[in-house]
Amino acid sequence: MSSVPSAHPLSLNPGEYPPGRRLQRSELAWALAFLAPYLVVFAAFVVYPVGHGLWIGRDPALYAELFADQRYLRTVVNTVLFVGLGVNLMMFAAVLLSGLFVRREWWVRALLAVYLTCWALPAVPAFVSFHWMLIGEQGLVNGLLRELFGVEGPIWFNDRWLALGCNIIAYVWKWMPFWTVVFVAGRMAIPQEIYEAAAVDGATGARRFLHVVFPILANLYLVCTLLATLWTVGDFNTTYLVSIGAPARSSEVLATLGFHYAFDAAQPALGIAATMSALPILVPVALVLMRRLQAGGVQL
Amino acid sequence: MSVAVADVQAGRQGATVSPLSAARGRQARRVRRWKAVGAGAIAVLLLIWTLVPLYNIFMVSLESKGDVFTNTIWPDQPSLNSFWIVITEGYWYLEHFWEQFANSVYIGVGTVFFTLAIGSLASFAIGRMRVRYGWLLSNAALMTYVIPASFLAIPFYRIMQIYGLTDNLWSVIAAEVTFATPYAIFIFHQYGVSIPIELDEAARIDGASPGQVYWKIYLPLMAPALVAVGTYALLLAWNEYLYQFLLLSSKESMSVPVALAQFFNSDEAPWNYMMATAIVYSIPPVAIYYAFRRRMSAGLTMGGVKG
Numbered sequence: 001m002s003s004v005p006s007a008h009p010l011s012l013n014p015g016e017y018p019p020g021r022r023l024q025r026s027e028l029a030w031a032l033a034f035l036a037p038y039l040v041v042f043a044a045f046v047v048y049p050v051g052h053g054l055w056i057g058r059d060p061a062l063y064a065e066l067f068a069d070q071r072y073l074r075t076v077v078n079t080v081l082f083v084g085l086g087v088n089l090m091m092f093a094a095v096l097l098s099g100l101f102v103r104r105e106w107w108v109r110a111l112l113a114v115y116l117t118c119w120a121l122p123a124v125p126a127f128v129s130f131h132w133m134l135i136g137e138q139g140l141v142n143g144l145l146r147e148l149f150g151v152e153g154p155i156w157f158n159d160r161w162l163a164l165g166c167n168i169i170a171y172v173w174k175w176m177p178f179w180t181v182v183f184v185a186g187r188m189a190i191p192q193e194i195y196e197a198a199a200v201d202g203a204t205g206a207r208r209f210l211h212v213v214f215p216i217l218a219n220l221y222l223v224c225t226l227l228a229t230l231w232t233v234g235d236f237n238t239t240y241l242v243s244i245g246a247p248a249r250s251s252e253v254l255a256t257l258g259f260h261y262a263f264d265a266a267q268p269a270l271g272i273a274a275t276m277s278a279l280p281i282l283v284p285v286a287l288v289l290m291r292r293l294q295a296g297g298v299q300l
Numbered sequence: 301m302s303v304a305v306a307d308v309q310a311g312r313q314g315a316t317v318s319p320l321s322a323a324r325g326r327q328a329r330r331v332r333r334w335k336a337v338g339a340g341a342i343a344v345l346l347l348i349w350t351l352v353p354l355y356n357i358f359m360v361s362l363e364s365k366g367d368v369f370t371n372t373i374w375p376d377q378p379s380l381n382s383f384w385i386v387i388t389e390g391y392w393y394l395e396h397f398w399e400q401f402a403n404s405v406y407i408g409v410g411t412v413f414f415t416l417a418i419g420s421l422a423s424f425a426i427g428r429m430r431v432r433y434g435w436l437l438s439n440a441a442l443m444t445y446v447i448p449a450s451f452l453a454i455p456f457y458r459i460m461q462i463y464g465l466t467d468n469l470w471s472v473i474a475a476e477v478t479f480a481t482p483y484a485i486f487i488f489h490q491y492g493v494s495i496p497i498e499l500d501e502a503a504r505i506d507g508a509s510p511g512q513v514y515w516k517i518y519l520p521l522m523a524p525a526l527v528a529v530g531t532y533a534l535l536l537a538w539n540e541y542l543y544q545f546l547l548l549s550s551k552e553s554m555s556v557p558v559a560l561a562q563f564f565n566s567d568e569a570p571w572n573y574m575m576a577t578a579i580v581y582s583i584p585p586v587a588i589y590y591a592f593r594r595r596m597s598a599g600l601t602m603g604g605v606k607g
Contacts, residue, residue, distance in 0.1 A: 023429065030429070031425045034424055035437070044459075045456070045474055050447075053455035108339075113590070113593065115350050117350065118350055119589075120586045123539045124541050128561070129353045129354075129575070140355075173349070237542070286443065293442070
């Protein structure tokens, strides 16, 4: 009987990896066979495209051309606003709302089920609905404004800032339920004794949130915000389907601008350069996030 | 706690307690009532916020005419005609609707199967067999997880041309699997830590091969994580638009979201048909969500779902 390496009782935090070990030949063959499918996918669909993209976008002249383009600079401002406002509003509202959803009443649970429909609804139908709801005089929003308040609403997609605002609202609508549920889970994990101890010390209501709940959730909040930032920077659907970049491509974000350069203007290199210009910000965020995920033992 | 105790005492003893604690009890009750009112108000606002866009889809889909709306809050003559048109493919934009729906299902099922298979095999080798440098691979995987998928779209499109997979459903499945697998590995790994490694070792001593350990011990014990990741992968494929749009061009190979967005190309697009199509397309994920709600919220708390 071949000796199996002695079993160390592994006590790992989630996200921590066990120490590697030297495998015997037959085991090694099995392990390689198990890893092979992922290695193939990783090489063919991650390493190759990333390398190809870097290679196409390697020319510094591309970036000079990019920074000379007025539209690119405007898009960067839009992206910063879209991500900065969208993510922060969404995360802050989600963490506050999670306080409502930890209540156990039947109507709270029913509300949560309805609220999560936004998340279960596919993105394209959701954003198409937003587009149609906001379009000119015929849209539902302006119809409601007229009927309920007698106010003539603006033409939302005729103004860059309004259009950008509409995109942000639609994005928050679609993804806030998801983050709310993550924070609900985070709050559920807080032991009841901590609340009781805080209540003895007189911390209730807003003070409890500020001095007890939030410090405990802080690490989770940071990780989620970083993750949401990365995903929001890459969000294509919202801008492409809600405002369609209107008016006159002035509410574009980097993800849609890169797409337009590549497929409408037939300048794929410029499109790649546009998306790659976000890397100096994305990579540090990703690195901090990965360290947090692995060291902090945050169970997302 | 002290508040709660004072409250209970005040309630039980009624008028016989000292005036001071009775006043405190009254105050606590008032605070609680205000809290309930506040929660109710937030709930109503949240309900409106959630339902308005949903209501809008239904309202437009019930319009009997596609282009001219006389009343923007409620259709004059609500009719289910547009659903009938969608189901019977009775409009030229919709002539391949069921074929496209089948394509979406095909992409979804393929994505789920390959994500689960590739992810569980890799996480078994890394987490259970403890391959050397396995952590390196899972870090690399995690790095893919945080790269925005849309930023890889242009090179990915080029690569698919090189592989000769344009206008092929498998190119989309490859893309979705690429972006779903890192998450799967991450979750399987976290979940697998809770399963004692001694089980694997005992089976190995009894003569089971690693393949048998994987199939007979690892997979059955991982069932909850498999369900959670499987639903995640399905929703990812159902939500995704950019890659499907780029990689599928002919009407026969298109998926439903691509066909939906095509309505935007025409000025006289019948919006009611478009919304009816959107509703039919939304039924599977929403139904799955309501059917698996409990298990999915368990899965959600295990991991973030990529947008």
